[in-house]
Amino acid sequence: MHSPPAAAEPAGQAQAGGRGSLGWRDPLFLASRPSRERVCRFVAMLLLLQRASYLLPAGASLLAAEALFADRGRNAALLALALAWNVTLFRWVARRGWFAPPAVVIDVAATCAFMVAVTGACLPGSAACVSNWSSHALLATGALIGAVSRRAIHFAALVPPIIVYAFAHAADLGQRYPFLLELAVRVNSYVWFAIIVFFIRRYLAAQATRLDGLAEQRLATEAARVAERVAEHARLAHFRQLHDTVLATLTAIARGGLDHHTEEVRRRCASDASYVRALIRQEAAGPANGLSNGLARAVARAAGLGLCVRYAAESLPEDLPTAVSVAMAEAAEEALNNVARHSGEREAWLTAVEVDGVVTVRVVDRGRGFAPDLTEPGYGLRSSVAGRMAEAGGSAEVITAPGEGVCVELRWPGRPL
Numbered sequence: 001m002h003s004p005p006a007a008a009e010p011a012g013q014a015q016a017g018g019r020g021s022l023g024w025r026d027p028l029f030l031a032s033r034p035s036r037e038r039v040c041r042f043v044a045m046l047l048l049l050q051r052a053s054y055l056l057p058a059g060a061s062l063l064a065a066e067a068l069f070a071d072r073g074r075n076a077a078l079l080a081l082a083l084a085w086n087v088t089l090f091r092w093v094a095r096r097g098w099f100a101p102p103a104v105v106i107d108v109a110a111t112c113a114f115m116v117a118v119t120g121a122c123l124p125g126s127a128a129c130v131s132n133w134s135s136h137a138l139l140a141t142g143a144l145i146g147a148v149s150r151r152a153i154h155f156a157a158l159v160p161p162i163i164v165y166a167f168a169h170a171a172d173l174g175q176r177y178p179f180l181l182e183l184a185v186r187v188n189s190y191v192w193f194a195i196i197v198f199f200i201r202r203y204l205a206a207q208a209t210r211l212d213g214l215a216e217q218r219l220a221t222e223a224a225r226v227a228e229r230v231a232e233h234a235r236l237a238h239f240r241q242l243h244d245t246v247l248a249t250l251t252a253i254a255r256g257g258l259d260h261h262t263e264e265v266r267r268r269c270a271s272d273a274s275y276v277r278a279l280i281r282q283e284a285a286g287p288a289n290g291l292s293n294g295l296a297r298a299v300a301r302a303a304g305l306g307l308c309v310r311y312a313a314e315s316l317p318e319d320l321p322t323a324v325s326v327a328m329a330e331a332a333e334e335a336l337n338n339v340a341r342h343s344g345e346r347e348a349w350l351t352a353v354e355v356d357g358v359v360t361v362r363v364v365d366r367g368r369g370f371a372p373d374l375t376e377p378g379y380g381l382r383s384s385v386a387g388r389m390a391e392a393g394g395s396a397e398v399i400t401a402p403g404e405g406v407c408v409e410l411r412w413p414g415r416p417l
Contacts, residue, residue, distance in 0.1 A: 033097075035208035035215075040098040043147055043201050048093070051086050051140045058082070058133030074121050078114060082137065085110050099148050108157060111141040112164040119168040130172050138165065138190050146194030147201050158194055162187050270308040270347075291316050294329025295352055295361070302336040306346060309336060313352040320359065324412050327392035328352075328361050334384035335363035335408040343367025343406065359412045366405040372398065385410070 033041075058079055062072060085107075092103055111134070118134040138161055145157045166173065166183050173182050292313055299309045332350060339348045345367040352361045385408060386396040394412035 035211045036205055037097055039201070039204040039208045043197070043204065044093050044098060047140070047143055047147060047197070048086075048090050050143060051089075051137075054133060054136030054140065055079075055083060055086065058136070071121055075118065078117055078121070079133070082110070082114060082133075099144065101148075104144060104148055104157075107141055107144060108161060111137050112161055115161070115164055115168045124171075130169070134168075135165075135186075138187075139193050142190040142194040143197045146196065146198035149194070149198050155194065155198075158191060161190070273308075290322055290325035291320055291328055291352065291359070291361075294325055295332055295350060298329055298333035298336055299350060301333060302340065302348070305337070305340040307336060307340045308347045309350050310348070311350045315354045316352055317354055317359065320412075321392075324359075324392045324394065327388040327394065328359070328410050328412060331385045331388045331396065331410050332361050332363055332408075334388075335381075335410075338381065338408075339363065339365040339367065339406070343369075345405075357413075361410040363408045364405065369400040369402050369404045369406055371402050372400060381408075 062076055062079070089099075089103055089107065093099055114134040114137055118132050122132060141161060142158060145155070149155055149157070162183070165187060169183075169186075173179050173186075176182060177185065295311065295313060299311045302309050336348060336350065339345065343365040345365050347365070349364040350362070351364075352359070354360075381396075381398060389396040389410055389412070392412060394410060397409045397411075398406065399409065400406040
């Protein structure tokens, strides 16, 4: 006998929504759980309410005018034990969302013990000898066995309570019908409760699985639509950049507005060519993610400053948080701006790669560099580069020396330098 698997839940959510109530007091908690788990919690609540329904009449037997038990104190103690066990079971199930196998075993053993003890305490000839509150506990245990059973073989767990019932009621069985027939009549509801609850739980679980499948299909369809829109926006952005850079340069040369023999025009053509190469590499690598698009835009803007950027990106994660993608792309763009303003060079290298879960973006130039111990980094490096990365949970490192150029390395997640 096994319980159906319920989705694992974070401890904080289980405590906030499930403790003591199976989550039914918190609709937001239930809405966050998988459909199959909600079915388990619903069925568990019904079974626990069923148990509560027999405890009240059982308590009323303590106040009956007719003497039903030889020792009312013993009956009261047994009823208190039954109440304590059901409260314990409720709290146990509320924490887990379903019945653990040990809880089912304990419940079967407890019901068997109550049938022997309660029936043995009845006065001979009283109505309690034939039907007492332990018989109602037997129905609750049957429903529980049916709920947690996964296959027909698990219904073998119904047999031990039937044997114990026959032993406890040996004195009053066989008076109206033959012994076995009367036993079958009395445990009929017990067996059918198990069968009915088994099919109810199985049907609801199947419907839950179907609903989860449909929900996943809808999410996948919507994700595909969003991806298409993002790709379309990226293509439009690239078209605009091509119009403002490559096409503008070619048009100006074709119309005679630029002399292609001059050094400035050659640098501009080299920058435009680098941007086109970046687009080709990105297209060959497959659908671009947010960081790829952001870095491509940074290359295009650097080209507008007359900087030729050699760009290469490999194995960038597709699920990088948007805030991180934006921060790394903007920090890289500011590093390229610094190359254009301070390096004295018109060429830079931009690379991006993920290794062992760490995304690294490097901007390198072969310019004049500076002495880090003697020169305080400017506002751009402190705020626009290092500040952006720190806010996104990353880090930035500047490696340079006089006459050796500058390497700005951006990493996410951040790690000690």
